[in-house]
Amino acid sequence: MTNEVGGFFVIQGFLLSRHCFQSAFHFLIPLRILQMRRAIYPGSFDPVTNGHLDVIGRALKLFDEVIVAVARNDEKQALFSLEERLNLLRETAGKIDNVRIAEFKGLLVEFARTKGAGAVIRGLRAISDFEFEFQMALMNRKLEAGVETIFLMPKEEYTYLSSRIVKEIARLGGDVSNFVPACVAKALSRKFDR
């Protein structure tokens, strides 16, 4: 409860001058930013699918802010350039409150540290994802004990969905509109010149 009384603020029984109140306010804003529970969701996102968006939605129930981060040092041969992948993410995930889109190069845990993120989000679809993800999570923990990896399972209908399968369907002329946002479906048909 805050009431202003002649230049003073009465906060739960305490008297504070306006100056004191403003200083406290300016101090509390950065404090709030520092205390935000922030997670990094890294990946190739080549391109972003409804499965990725499902994972982001779940992560937002646990964190104040999710940074979707596209790896720049990905050894995988990508269909979409880094800029195209970032733009598709900006048009989709980037429109959701408390989601930021970024790119990173080098060690993921290092990136997490510079962003003040205490967690890395990964999606688990099937047992086949598990071995690789488990290895990565343990290695990241060895590199930086302060960053936890959290695995989230998507809606059942997205458990068989991957960027790779979507690209394959699109390449063969199939309809991908149930698996990706509309702008991604358009970008895929442009890529395959349909």
Ligand code: ADP
């Ligand atoms: P990466 O090259 O890091 O695997 P991806 O873009 O393929 O990049 O995936 C990023 C993350 O999203 C990974 O944790 C992956 O398991 C997860 N993911 C991808 N597709 C789905 C999906 N359909 N459902 C749940 N998680 C998914």
